Amino acid sequence: MQIDKNNREKDLEIANLTRIQDQMIANITRLHDLEVANLTQIKDWEIAMANLIIANETKIQDRQIAEENRNEDRAQQYDLHYETLYSKYIEDISTIFYKQPYNQTIFTSEENKMLYIRRKTLMTLRSIDSERRSQLFVFLYENNLLPDQSSPNTTISLIGAHLKNITIESPVTGSYQFDYLSLQSLN
Known part of the structure; x- marks a missing residue:
């Protein structure tokens, strides 16, 4: 036990x-x-x-x-808007100069035509960007519309035009010559 x-x-x-x-x-x-x-x-x-x-x-x-x-x-x-305004301007001005039949115009005088182009130009310059303002300025130059003291009746006045920040570059074909160009009171 x-x-x-x-x-x-x-x-x-x-x-x-x-x-x-x-x-x-x-x-x-x-x-x-x-x-x-x-x-x-x-x-x-x-x-x-x-x-x-x-x-x-x-x-x-x-x-x-x-x-x-x-x-x-x-x-x-914005770019499309500016391009549309610029293209419309070019089309309208080209129609006035090149697409209307000879001796048929919607203007009563050459002075009225140039005033219309001036108004259209000034409004467009205010409404587009500097790149297209530069292109428009060249268009005016190439179509002999820039203010010229030697032929004031066939050019437009740019007084009051908005040309701020435009850049004019020489084209491939040569340089631009702005002899007798008269730019007064520009913005």
């Missing part, structure tokens, strides 16, 4: 040690699981923050791209 009692005590002692070991293992496992859960949560937060940052940067870039596209569209609209 003594042996049984000793065996029982040893069994109890072993059972207690095993229980303590199991509790320690369970505690260690629980702590490890908590640590893993905390690390996972931190990583999830870091990923969420990174995603927010990326989303915000993407949103900012999308807005910038949209703004650039709007500006480009606006610039193209």
